[in-house]
Amino acid sequence: MRFDINKISPKQIGIAAFILVILAFNSFFIVGQTEQALVIEFGRPVKFKDGDKEVSYINTPGLKMKVPFIQNVAFFDNRILDFEATDKEIFDSEKKTLTVNAFAKYKIVNPLAFYEKVTDINGINSKLDKIFEASLRDTIGEYPLKALLTDKRQEIMHKIQEGVSTKVADFGVEIKDVRIVRADLPRENSEAIFKRMFADRNKEAREYRAQGNEQSKVIISTAMKESTIIKANAEKEAQTIRGEGDATASKIFSDAFSKDPEFYNFYRSMQAYKKSIKKEDTRAFLSPDSEFMKYFWDEDGSKKK
Numbered sequence: 037m038r039f040d041i042n043k044i045s046p047k048q049i050g051i052a053a054f055i056l057v058i059l060a061f062n063s064f065f066i067v068g069q070t071e072q073a074l075v076i077e078f079g080r081p082v083k084f085k086d087g088d089k090e091v092s093y094i095n096t097p098g099l100k101m102k103v104p105f106i107q108n109v110a111f112f113d114n115r116i117l118d119f120e121a122t123d124k125e126i127f128d129s130e131k132k133t134l135t136v137n138a139f140a141k142y143k144i145v146n147p148l149a150f151y152e153k154v155t156d157i158n159g160i161n162s163k164l165d166k167i168f169e170a171s172l173r174d175t176i177g178e179y180p181l182k183a184l185l186t187d188k189r190q191e192i193m194h195k196i197q198e199g200v201s202t203k204v205a206d207f208g209v210e211i212k213d214v215r216i217v218r219a220d221l222p223r224e225n226s227e228a229i230f231k232r233m234f235a236d237r238n239k240e241a242r243e244y245r246a247q248g249n250e251q252s253k254v255i256i257s258t259a260m261k262e263s264t265i266i267k268a269n270a271e272k273e274a275q276t277i278r279g280e281g282d283a284t285a286s287k288i289f290s291d292a293f294s295k296d297p298e299f300y301n302f303y304r305s306m307q308a309y310k311k312s313i314k315k316e317d318t319r320a321f322l323s324p325d326s327e328f329m330k331y332f333w334d335e336d337g338s339k340k341k
Contacts, residue, residue, distance in 0.1 A: 062104035074110045093147040112147045121168045137218040146208030153207045171199035184219045
C-alpha cells in the first residue's frame with residue numbers, strides 16, 4: 037500500500053498539528069527553582085528518569101518529559117514554610133491554665149513520603165496542629181509559667197522542636213524552628229490577677245504615703261524644735277552681748293563723767309530737757325527754784341539770756 041503525501045488535505049494537516057501540540061503539551065513540564073515534583077501514574081508515585089539516573093522525586097529545576105495522558109505531576113515547595121498553630125490551652129507544672137500561641141517553620145525534604153502520608157499542605161497542617169498541641173502539653177507541663185519569662189524559654193522551645201521533629205519525620209518534613217509567640221493566663225484569670233495586683237499596689241501605696249506623712253511630721257517637728265532652740269540661743273547670746281555692751285557703755289560713761297561730775301549733771305539735764313520739752317509745746321509748770329530748771333537761771337537768780 038503506497039502513501040501519497042500529495043493527497044493529504046490541509047484539514048488533515050491541521051488536525052495532525054493540533055494532536056502533536058496536545059501531545060507535546062502533555063509530554064513536557066517545567067520544575068521551577070523553588071519546586072520539587074513527583075510523577076504520578078494512575079494515582080500512584082512512580083520512579084522517574086531524570087537525566088542519567090532514576091529517582092523517586094525530582095528536585096532539580098528545568099524542562100522534564102513524561103508519558104502524556106498517563107502520567108501527571110505533583111509539585112511541592114522546597115522553601116521553608118510557616119505553620120501557625122491555633123491557640124492552645126495548656127496546663128503548666130503548677131496546674132495553671134495557659135493560653136499558648138506558637139508557630140513552626142518546616143521544609144518538605146521527602147516529597148514521596150509527604151505525598152503518601154499527608155498528600156498536600158492542608159494535610160500536613162492538620163497533622164502538625166495535633167502533634168504541636170501534644171508536644172506543647174508534654175513540654176510546658178514540666179515548667180511553671182514564670183519559666184517562660186526567663187532564659188529557660190529557649191530551652192523549652194528547643195524541647196518542643198525536638199518532640200515535633202521526631203513525630204513528623206515519617207511525613208517527609210523537617211522542622212527548622214519552633215517559637216512560642218505568647219503564653220498568658222486566660223483573659224478571665226488575667227483580669228482577676230490584674231485587679232488583685234491593682235488592689236495590692238494601692239494598699240502598698242497607701243502604706244508608703246502614711247509612712248511618708250508620719251516622717252514628714254517628724255521632720256517638720258524636729259526642724260521647728262531646732263529652729264526655736266536656735267532662735268532662743270541666738271536671742272540669749274544677743275541679750276548677753278547687748279548687756280555686755282550696755283555695761284561697757286555705762287562704764288565708759290561713768291569713767292568719763294566721773295572726771296567732771298558737774299558736766300555729767302549738765303549733760304543729763306540736757307537729755308531730760310530734750311525728752312520733756314516738745315518743739316510744738318514748750319510750756320512747763322514748775323517751781324522757779326526747782327532743781328530741774330536750775331540751768332535756765334544764772335547764779336544770781338536771773339533768767340539766762
